[in-house]
Amino acid sequence: MRYLTAGESHGPQLTVIIEGLPSRMPFSKEKVDEQLARRQKGYGRGRRMQIESDQVQVLSGVRFGQTTGAPVTLVIENKDFQHWRKIMSLDPVPEEAEKRRISRPRPGHADLNGAIKYNHRDMRDVLERSSARETAARVAAGAVARQLLETCGIRIAGHVVSIGGVTAQPVDLPLEECVARAEASPVRCLDPEAEKEMIRLIDEAKKEGDTLGGIVEVIVEGVPVGLGSHVHWDRKLDARIAQAIVSIQAFKGVEIGIGFEAARLKGSQVHDEIMWDESRGYYRRTNRLGGFEGGMTTGEPIVVRGVMKPIPTLYKPLRSVDIDSKEPFLASIERSDSCAVPAACVVAENVVAWEVARALTEKFSSDTMDELLDELKRYRERAARF
Numbered sequence: 579m580r581y582l583t584a585g586e587s588h589g590p591q592l593t594v595i596i597e598g599l600p601s602r603m604p605f606s607k608e609k610v611d612e613q614l615a616r617r618q619k620g621y622g623r624g625r626r627m628q629i630e631s632d633q634v635q636v637l638s639g640v641r642f643g644q645t646t647g648a649p650v651t652l653v654i655e656n657k658d659f660q661h662w663r664k665i666m667s668l669d670p671v672p673e674e675a676e677k678r679r680i681s682r683p684r685p686g687h688a689d690l691n692g693a694i695k696y697n698h699r700d701m702r703d704v705l706e707r708s709s710a711r712e713t714a715a716r717v718a719a720g721a722v723a724r725q726l727l728e729t730c731g732i733r734i735a736g737h738v739v740s741i742g743g744v745t746a747q748p749v750d751l752p753l754e755e756c757v758a759r760a761e762a763s764p765v766r767c768l769d770p771e772a773e774k775e776m777i778r779l780i781d782e783a784k785k786e787g788d789t790l791g792g793i794v795e796v797i798v799e800g801v802p803v804g805l806g807s808h809v810h811w812d813r814k815l816d817a818r819i820a821q822a823i824v825s826i827q828a829f830k831g832v833e834i835g836i837g838f839e840a841a842r843l844k845g846s847q848v849h850d851e852i853m854w855d856e857s858r859g860y861y862r863r864t865n866r867l868g869g870f871e872g873g874m875t876t877g878e879p880i881v882v883r884g885v886m887k888p889i890p891t892l893y894k895p896l897r898s899v900d901i902d903s904k905e906p907f908l909a910s911i912e913r914s915d916s917c918a919v920p921a922a923c924v925v926a927e928n929v930v931a932w933e934v935a936r937a938l939t940e941k942f943s944s945d946t947m948d949e950l951l952d953e954l955k956r957y958r959e960r961a962a963r964f
């Protein structure tokens with residue numbers, strides 16, 4: 579399974595082409611739209627989210643509620659495009675291009691590196707594609723992968739662990755309860771006390787023209803043992819998930835299970851003892867390693883965390899240099915979010931869903947959904963008897 583995304587933040591639309599899905603997989607446009615709507619929510623977002631109401635148009639690969647096995651094309655309209663027609667024109671509009679040219683790169687954004695690399699004197703040509711608007715397309719692809727996982731009995735949830743240094747107390751709840759609590763929280767946080775403080779901090783940062791980052795956690799339950807492989811670096815599923823997380827705009831770090839904490843603990847405090855009983859087969863007494871050993875799933879829940887830096891566009895801008903005059907200036911101000919951690923949590927869930935679904939289709943015959951389900955069932959039985 580693979581996909582490509584295309585589209586600019588203020589261009590007419592985003593496009594995703596997904597290739598390699600099994601045929602005869604149940605496909606619901608509503609379920610994709612549901613994930614897109616979740617991504618648009620979250621306390622701390624800017625005015626753009628009031629303009630957009632993301633929904634997919636399904637242009638290929640689906641018929642009568644099922645995939646056909648052909649590439650699936652999804653399109654998401656940028657409603658904001660109507661305000662940017664001149665600025666995003668395909669034809670030359672020299673006076674407009676000069677008037678709206680961005681020459682003051684924002685620290686922390688792709689502006690300057692991208693302008694030098696692609697030789698653009700107008701940094702909008704970089705900004706438009708580096709923008710996290712593209713995450714809508716990735717969530718759409720992930721939402722399709724999620725439907726594959728659902729059919730295989732694999733469930734996924736995400737929540738916000740911290741914002742601006744305020745950390746939620748850990749909770750030990752069934753997955754469904756986590757989902758319900760996260761959905762009800764404006765910051766997708768499971769701890770009501772931390773939630774209040776996070777909201778206060780976001781308001782404060784916004785008032786000061788500043789921004790906040792944080793940490794999100796994604797949990798996947800019901801995965802069979804042995805997805806991914808120890809035999810080669812680019813088949814390790816934990817590594818693929820790490821790449822998927824760090825590829826989300828503004829994500830700077832990733833932890834699997836206890837992650838960085840493992841550095842200060844002894845082996846006896848880190849590794850998960852192996853147990854067996856008649857009803858469960860093999861299982862781990864604990865799950866500190868977040869469901870992975872040797873790049874393969876252990877069958878315990880996958881637990882992965884991602885660290886998001888604060889949004890780089892500041893209403894109280896940092897110093898930068900104008901690329902025309904080379905004079906110091908305050909960086910450009912673009913309309914912006916003050917905290918997008920809750921929204922990014924939904925992105926993280928969906929990019930993880932994609933990687934797990936891809937690993938499933940690599941392990942099992944997956945031309946058709948029936949073959950995949952059949953092999954998965956037999957494999958689960960074999961693993962239990964092993």
Ligand SMILES: Cc1cc2nc3c(=O)[nH]c(=O)nc-3n(C[C@H](O)[C@H](O)[C@H](O)COP(=O)(O)O)c2cc1C
Nearest residue numbers: 687688708709710827828890891914915918921922
């Ligand atoms: C959901 C989401 C929303 C974002 N919103 C903004 C924003 O409004 N303004 C901004 O400057 N950066 C925003 N970012 C982050 C930038 O897109 C990102 O920092 C930039 O592309 C540079 O990439 P890097 O931080 O990964 O190096 C957002 C990121 C995500 C995941």
Ligand SMILES: C=C(O[C@@H]1CC(C(=O)O)=C[C@@H](OP(=O)(O)O)[C@H]1O)C(=O)O
Nearest residue numbers: 624626708709710711714912913914915
């Ligand atoms: C459009 C989205 O996020 C955008 C991501 C983003 C950035 O620089 O990454 C900057 C902002 O764009 P704008 O200036 O148009 O408001 C965000 O709104 C979205 O998430 O759908």
